[in-house]
Amino acid sequence: xxxxxxxxxxxxxxxxxxxxAVLVDETAQLGVLADGMGGYNAGEVASALAVDMVVRxxxxxxxxxxxxxxVRDVRRAMEICVDLANRQIFEAANTHAAYSGMGTTLVxxxxxxxxxxxxxxxxxxxxxxxxxxxxxxxxxxxxxQEQLDIGLITPEEAEHSGNRNLVTRALGxxxxxxLDVREVPVLPGxxxxxxxxxxxxxxxxxxxxxxxxxxxxxxxxxxRLVEEANERGGRDNVTxxxxxxxxxxxxxxxxxxxxxx
Ligand code: CA
Numbered sequence: 001x002x003x004x005x006x007x008x009x010x011x012x013x014x015x016x017x018x019x020x021a022v023l024v025d026e027t028a029q030l031g032v033l034a035d036g037m038g039g040y041n042a043g044e045v046a047s048a049l050a051v052d053m054v055v056r057x058x059x060x061x062x063x064x065x066x067x068x069x070x071v072r073d074v075r076r077a078m079e080i081c082v083d084l085a086n087r088q089i090f091e092a093a094n095t096h097a098a099y100s101g102m103g104t105t106l107v108x109x110x111x112x113x114x115x116x117x118x119x120x121x122x123x124x125x126x127x128x129x130x131x132x133x134x135x136x137x138x139x140x141x142x143x144x145q146e147q148l149d150i151g152l153i154t155p156e157e158a159e160h161s162g163n164r165n166l167v168t169r170a171l172g173x174x175x176x177x178x179l180d181v182r183e184v185p186v187l188p189g190x191x192x193x194x195x196x197x198x199x200x201x202x203x204x205x206x207x208x209x210x211x212x213x214x215x216x217x218x219x220x221x222x223x224r225l226v227e228e229a230n231e232r233g234g235r236d237n238v239t240x241x242x243x244x245x246x247x248x249x250x251x252x253x254x255x256x257x258x259x260x261x
Contacts, residue, residue, distance in 0.1 A: 001111070001113065001114045001186060001188065001245050001246070001247065001248060002245070002246045002247070002248045002249075003026070003029055003111050003243055003244065003245055003246075004026070004218060004243070004244050004246070005024035005025070005026050005029075005031055005218075005241070005242070005243050006024065006218035006219055006221075006222050006241070006242045007022040007023065007024045007031065007033075007222070007239070007240065007241040007242075008022075008222035008223065008225075008226055008239070008240055008241075009021070009022050009237065009238070009239040009240075010226045010229075010230065010234075010237065010238045010239070011237050012198055012229070012230060012234035012235065012236050012237050012238050013230050013233065013234030013235070014233070014234060014235045014236070015236065015237060017041060017043075017044060017237075018044065018237045019035065019036040019037065019043035019044050019046075019047055019237055020033070020034065020035050020036070020047060020196045020198065020237040020238075020239035021033070021034045021036070021044075021047035021048045021050070021051040021052075021239075022034070022051065022194075022239050022240075022241050023051050023052070023055045024241050024243075025055060025059060027059075028055075028058065028059040028062050028063075029062075029110065029111040029112075030055070030058060030059075030062075030108065030109065030110045030111065031108065031109050031194055031241040031243060032050075032051050032054050032055050032106065032107075032108040033051070033106070033107050033108070033124055033194045033195070033196060033239055033241050034046075034047035034048075034050040034051050034104045034105060034106045034107075034124065034171075035047060035104060035105045035122070035123075035124050035196040035197060035198075035237070035239070036048075036050075036102065036103070036104040036105075037102065037103050037104065037167075037170070038093075038099065038100075038101050038102030038103060039098075039100075039101065039102075040098060042093075042098060042099045042100075042101070042102035043102060043104070045092070045099060045102060046089050046093075046099075046102040046103055046104040046171070046172050047104045049085065049088060049089050049092070049104075050085045050089060050104045050106050050171050050172075051106075053081070053084060053085040053088060054081045054082060054085050054106070054108065057080075057081040057084055057085075058077060058078065058081045058110070061077045061080075061081070062074075062077070062110075065077075069112070071112055071115055071117060071183060074110055074112050074117055075117055075181050075183075078108065078110060078117065078119045078179065078181060079119075079179050079181065082106065082108075082119065082121070082171070082177065082179045083176070083177070083179075085106075085171060086171045086172060086175075086176065086177040087175065089102065089103065089104065089171050089172030090171075090172050090173070090174065090175055092172075093172050102172055103170035103171060103172040103173045104122070104170060104171045104172060105120075105121060105122025105123055105124040105167060105170055105171070105196070106119070106120060106121045106122065106124065106171055106179075107119070107120040107121075107122075107124040107125060107126050107138060107194050108120070108194075109126060109192060109194060109241075109243060111186070111243070111245075114185060114186045114187075114245075115183050115184065115185060115186065116183075116184040116185075116186050116192060116243075117181065117182070117183055117184075118137055118138060118181065118182045118183075118184055119179045119180065119181045119182075120138045120141075120179070120180050121141060121169050121170060121171055121177055121178070121179055121180070122140070122141050122142070122167040122169055122170050122171075123140040123141065123142045123145075123165075123167050123197050124138075124194070124195065124196050124197065125137075125138050125140070125193075125194070125195055125197075125200060126138045126192060126193070126194050127192065127193040127195070127205075127208065128184065128190060128191070128192055128193075129190070129191040129192070129193065129209070129212045130187065130189070130190050130191075132209075132213065133209075134205055134208060134209040134212065136205070137182065137184055137192075138180070138182075139180070140167075141167055141168045141169035141170075141180070142164075142165075142166060142167050142168055143163055143166040143167075143168060144158055144161055144163060144164055144166070145168075146168060147161075159204075164197070164201060165197065186245050187245070188245055188246055188247040189244075189245065189246070190244070190245045191212060191242065191243070191244050191245075192242070192243040192244075193208070193212070193225075193240060193241070193242055194240065194241040194242075194243075195225075195238075195239060195240045195241075196236070196237060196238065196239040197236065198229060198234075198235070198236035198237045198238040198239065199225060199226075199229050199238050199239070199240060201235070201236060202228070202229040202230075202232040202233055202234065202235065202236075202238070203225075203228055203229055203232060207228065208225070211224050211225055211228060218242045218244060221242060222240050222242055225238075225240050226238050226240065
């Protein structure tokens with residue numbers, strides 16, 4: 001399987017700063033997105049630390065492992081890298097008064113053959129678009145999701161809830177953090193979307209699906225998603241990362257013909 005990646009971030013219409021951070025690495029076949037929180041500019045520090053550290057550490061590990069790593073190995077490496085990032089943010093938050101109380105969500109996708117390994121903490125999301133259907137792969141670690149789970153509120157009430165942004169799990173808040181990890185089998189033509197809540201708070205799943213259905217290039221899709229969130233108010237920073245899968249083209253050289261491939 002062959003994968004293409006694209007990321008875009010925007011401060012939105014209401015905020016001067018951007019506390020989201022995102023990085024995609026086509027060589028290492030991964031994408032990481034974080035949505036920071038904390039006073040002054042601490043949210044920006046937390047999300048940047050998380051994304052930089054997880055990408056750097058994981059890239060180094062994947063380089064060393066070459067193709068020998070199993071899905072299980074990659075999962076373990078993701079957990080270790082997120083744990084390292086968590087400790088660094090937690091330490092910074094407890095050492096510098098300006099960073100006190102900072103934290104960040106994180107959602108990541110690592111492609112390994114035809115498996116996408118998803119990891120997340122908090123309410124940044126991963127969606128899969130396949131055959132005209134949009135499916136949310138991650139489950140928010142948020143107060144709202146907990147209220148939904150126990151039936152305290154209905155999905156309709158949730159859409160208008162005032163405590164949308166209260167996450168129940170984040171990096172940098174405690175000395176350890178639990179990364180939710182899932183393996184998602186990939187088919188050619190699948191499109192994956194990682195996003196911060198600045199997107200899915202402004203747009204419904206139906207809105208997102210309608211945009212992805214256009215089948216345009218990743219760069220156009222990313223621009224459109226951000227524009228639409230801004231047109232609906234852009235009350236928060238908006239960040240997206242897109243990953244599209246394609247069947248690897250068959251080899252058609254002389255040797256391939258000789259070998260009957
Ligand atoms: Ca946000």
